[in-house]
Amino acid sequence: MNERIGIGERALRGAARGVTLVEVLIVVAIMAVISGGVTLVAFPLYKESRIKAAVIGCQQVKHAAELYQNLDATSDACPTMQDLINSKKIKGNQTDDPWGVAYRIDCATGEIRVKSAGNDRKFETQDDIDDGFRPADVARVKNF
DSSP, X not given: OTTOOOHHHHHHHHHHTOOXXXXXXXXXXXXXXXXXXXXXXXXXXXXXXXXXXXXXXXXXXXXXXXXHHHHTOSSSSOOOHHHHHHTTSSOGGGSBOTTSOBOEEEOTTSSOEEEEOTTTTOSSSTTOXXXXXXXXXXXXXXXX
């Protein structure tokens, strides 16, 4: 009778032996491949979302600066971020872009323009973002 072991008994013996090191390594390798694939897909989307957030931030600061000039300004001088915060046109935590650099307000052309330094955190470079960005501009800057 010992010669004939049933299928149920074999399954119980197999379950009792545990997992081998090779099986654990295979599972870890599969998880590494999956996480690597997710990173390749998610990182460009994350980069693009930061650029879009910077564009929206530039537009909000520009709108606040225009409100300040139209309602609260005592001169034609370009408003500063501190002017916008003091007049409660913008909150103090909305002064930085997604990379942690303060937005720059420029009125040199007679029109209010707001810029973000972009991913390199330096102004006057190719990846600068401003309040007039279009979707094609987002795609262009994403590649830097």
